[in-house]
Amino acid sequence: MATKYTESHEWVRMDGDVAVCGITPHAAEQLGDVVFVELPDTGRALSKGDDMAVVESVKAASDVYAPISGEVVAVNQDIVDAPEKVNESPDQDAWFVKIKPSDASELDGLMDEAAYKAHTDE
């Protein structure tokens, strides 16, 4: 299934029955060098749009929002241990969380790649 995007620059991609979520290369570039990542506890129930994580760059702290509702089933400890991975591979290795969606139809409301690209070019 194709990757979907939020207006707040998160991406989400279904892998079996879990949604893998992260921040877009555009967001990572805007943030600059990431020095700290705070992730939610596994088991936490998120509603779409909730504060889910915090990314601190050399410049500032930014919230990362849940792109869909559901339960956090895994978090990526690698980016907590090595925050620079968020800049190196934001759309692949540096995923943030895996969410078991409570309503997979929420994905339909998100942008596809072309729409997201148009959004960031604005």
Place this chain on the structure above:
Amino acid sequence: MTDQDLQTLPLDALHRELGGKMVSFAGYSMPVQYPMGVKGEHLHVREKAGLFDVSHMGQAYLSVEQGEHEQVARLIEELVSAEIVKLGKGRIRYTVLLNEEGGILDDLMVTRLPDQDGKLFLVVNAAVKEQDFALIGETLGGRAKLDVLDRCLLALQGPLAHTVLSALDPMAAEMPFMSMRETQLDGIPVMLSRCGYTGEDGYEISVANSDAERLARRLLAHDDVAPIGLGARDSLRLEAGLCLYGHDMTPEDTPVSAGLNFAIGKRRREEGGFPGAERIIRELHEGTDTLRVGLKPLGRVPAREGAEVQSEDGETIGKVTSGGFGPTYEAPVAMGRIDTKHAEPGTKVRILVRGKPLEAEVVKLPFVEQRYYRGKK
């Protein structure tokens, strides 16, 4: 303020050509970073040399007709706490502009020109330059002449800055820290000051707007020089323990509470004669309720400006005034204004970040040792 009100720097086109990401700062459109990024730029300055455009800062001459240093020095001493009368020719002094309560209105550099007596060169912060110059003009008007200069100010900072400049002015490398020369770089007349805001050796170069681009390009052509934006300027000065006006010191602070006793001249402590002198001299003896301190968060989470500082018992004792991540220190760094009874280095405190108390410690500043040029060893 809308974008239309933003002023552009004379080197605006060069910043854009270099890939500078422009942001609004103190009423100017300024480069916050270049493609190298804040961390890369920061480390470049600590290792080699970086070129900053700080032309937003205010520059002025203060002069008296009779051409006597002591006369103009006594006049500026009515507004600042430093010893200016005994300042040598071509020497620079850091000091603070004070209000009647002894509160800090700005920090500034005062230079006695090397060859023209009765004339001082002032460099003040961009955000408050209009009010600074208005105050100086009102207080000293009729007795001294204030000429606000429309010139560029470039800073070349880092351990290789002196080798880069020596190729253009052989005397540059020998200049003591906090001294100024009127000289030429590649035929361009400049006021070359050995000072800066990074904790590294380096220079600030006052140059005519019409010559600034040629000089900047000449310096950037050197392999060891990279352009540096405001982002790295902030992380460099924070690691070096240097105050940012409006954040780490405000009119609520005196030089004593801001930890700037060195900006109060020895003779001035005895004689007074500057605004708020009675209070400041009393504070020198009795101390202040709050102090500016270094704060080291003990984990990896940066504490940003505005975060509440608490004692180990959970009592509110102050606030973070500047904070972020120190690329050279490789850890979060911060400064704060806290109650003096908790200000002793080594004191354990907590900083509230996103509602969670983080362990932190009061530390001596700077985080990264200053490496100014103090003459040949």
